[in-house]
Amino acid sequence: MGRTYIVEETVGQYLSNINLQGKAFVSGLLIGQCSSQKDYVILATRTPPKEEQSENLKHPKAKLDNLDEEWATEHACQVSRMLPGGLLVLGVFIITTLELANDFQNALRRLMFAVEKSINRKRLWNFTEEEVSERVTLHICASTKKIFCRTYDIHDPKSSARPADWKYQSGLSSSWLSLECTVHINIHIPLSATSVSYTLEKNTKNGLTRWAKEIENGVYLINGQVKDEDCDLLEGQKKSSRGNTQAASHSFDVRVLTQLLLNSDHRSTATVQICSGSVNLKGAVKCRAYIHSSKPKVKDAVQAVKRDILNTVADRCEILFEDLLLNEIPEKKDSEKEFHVLPYRVFVPLPGSTVMLCDYKFDDESAEEIRDHFMEMLDHTIQIEDLEIAEETNTACMSSSMNSQASLDNTDDEQPKPPIKTTMLLKIQQNIESLEVKCLCQFEFFHLNKKRLSRESQSISQCLGHGNKIKKGVFLETFQSKQ
Numbered sequence: 001m002g003r004t005y006i007v008e009e010t011v012g013q014y015l016s017n018i019n020l021q022g023k024a025f026v027s028g029l030l031i032g033q034c035s036s037q038k039d040y041v042i043l044a045t046r047t048p049p050k051e052e053q054s055e056n057l058k059h060p061k062a063k064l065d066n067l068d069e070e071w072a073t074e075h076a077c078q079v080s081r082m083l084p085g086g087l088l089v090l091g092v093f094i095i096t097t098l099e100l101a102n103d104f105q106n107a108l109r110r111l112m113f114a115v116e117k118s119i120n121r122k123r124l125w126n127f128t129e130e131e132v133s134e135r136v137t138l139h140i141c142a143s144t145k146k147i148f149c150r151t152y153d154i155h156d157p158k159s160s161a162r163p164a165d166w167k168y169q170s171g172l173s174s175s176w177l178s179l180e181c182t183v184h185i186n187i188h189i190p191l192s193a194t195s196v197s198y199t200l201e202k203n204t205k206n207g208l209t210r211w212a213k214e215i216e217n218g219v220y221l222i223n224g225q226v227k228d229e230d231c232d233l234l235e236g237q238k239k240s241s242r243g244n245t246q247a248a249s250h251s252f253d254v255r256v257l258t259q260l261l262l263n264s265d266h267r268s269t270a271t272v273q274i275c276s277g278s279v280n281l282k283g284a285v286k287c288r289a290y291i292h293s294s295k296p297k298v299k300d301a302v303q304a305v306k307r308d309i310l311n312t313v314a315d316r317c318e319i320l321f322e323d324l325l326l327n328e329i330p331e332k333k334d335s336e337k338e339f340h341v342l343p344y345r346v347f348v349p350l351p352g353s354t355v356m357l358c359d360y361k362f363d364d365e366s367a368e369e370i371r372d373h374f375m376e377m378l379d380h381t382i383q384i385e386d387l388e389i390a391e392e393t394n395t396a397c398m399s400s401s402m403n404s405q406a407s408l409d410n411t412d413d414e415q416p417k418p419p420i421k422t423t424m425l426l427k428i429q430q431n432i433e434s435l436e437v438k439c440l441c442q443f444e445f446f447h448l449n450k451k452r453l454s455r456e457s458q459s460i461s462q463c464l465g466h467g468n469k470i471k472k473g474v475f476l477e478t479f480q481s482k483q
Contacts, residue, residue: 003165011043030090031043033086077118084356085287085289089115095140105137124205138166173355178252182285191277192276222252230299345390348387357378368384
């Protein structure tokens with residue numbers, strides 16, 4: 001027997017309301033949560049079309065050969081950034097004007113594996129052996145409204161399709177549980193001078209991978225208690241008169257304890273490394289995760305929190321590098337500094353659900369731009385007044401190791417006030433030639449060789465496509481390719 005997918009009724013309404021407008025097909029993503037017994041789909045979003053594709057897809061003889069996997073996978077990576085802990089891209093859907101044929105199923109299969117591979121490449125964590133490895137493909141015939149739901153094992157590229165049940169349910173995520181925590185980080189990442197072929201992005205990810213092990217091995221307190229990972233998360237909670245646990249609007253406070261000292265019997269070896277610079281991440285990040293309320297396990301809740309911590313830190317670093325490449329900045333003298341704003345986390349509620357989605361906002365971006373980005377990526381309208389800024393924007397305390405002597409010589413009585421809340425700080429120091437970057441999340445960035453930015457801008461704009469439909473999604477393979 002195949003997997004069962006419990007689907008929010010609004011997802012079914014969304015899919016039925018998609019108008020092909022003369023196109024041969026429309027594809028998109030299915031978003032939700034896996035569990036051992038069944039999977040939950042709480043959101044669907046179509047992939048925004050490229051402008052140059054609009055005319056080609058209107059021809060009735062258009063085939064799925066026109067399905068742009070690269071564009072679809074980039075959209076999936078963008079959407080993945082907007083998901084809090086516990087939510088995943090569970091699969092893909094396609095709505096067509098033709099009856100189901102092998103070509104359609106094969107195209108869906110290729111797209112599903114491409115999406116999973118692209119998203120997984122950016123993660124700092126791996127799926128466990130116990131987790132569900134099946135992902136779903138959904139084909140809907142626009143004329144007959146017939147649904148074909150099948151799954152594939154993502155661990156086996158040669159796996160065959162298995163039939164799956166697709167069942168709708170109202171208010172599916174209206175009582176899901178939320179877990180919130182603030183994690184203080186202090187990460188030092190050396191940039192090796194001998195690994196000149198490594199990009200800054202790759203160096204940083206290698207350093208974050210080492211830090212990720214600390215997060216994975218940490219101790220997690222839920223409402224101040226250490227709970228057995230196999231016990232029910234709602235154990236000990238009050239029950240209603242009907243015998244159901246009162247989980248509606250229930251939020252858990254999570255605290256993370258990481259190991260400070262090695263055990264006395266654990267041997268450690270010091271490594272001396274020649275470095276061209278370093279990356280330092282300091283501060284605090286706001287994390288949120290959500291889990292279904294149907295007998296959730298503690299281990300599943302902790303796992304969702306861990307992955308949100310890792311995702312949000314990695315995403316911010318990646319967005320920083322992308323923004324530097326996208327914006328051509330005049331080169332400054334070595335003694336000069338320039339401040340730049342990095343994104344901080346913004347949450348927005350999902351209508352009819354306790355779940356909140358997120359995005360990353362730069363200081364020079366307006367609330368209207370964030371609203372438009374949600375519309376482009378998720379094809380859902382949000383209200384500006386519903387935007388919730390997770391981190392303080394008042395982080396005016398700015399300092400730099402480059403001007404420490406000046407700070408010592410300053411005799412002014414007036415001192416800068418510390419920020420109300422400490423948020424995330426990123427400082428990258430690259431030998432002598434440097435650029436200081438500061439953001440609302442309190443990032444400082446010292447960047448190497450700004451002359452390459454203008455050279456990269458043309459290829460980046462080609463990656464983004466026309467109309468800037470997908471932003472902040474550029475790969476950085478050539479960021480440090482040459483000195």
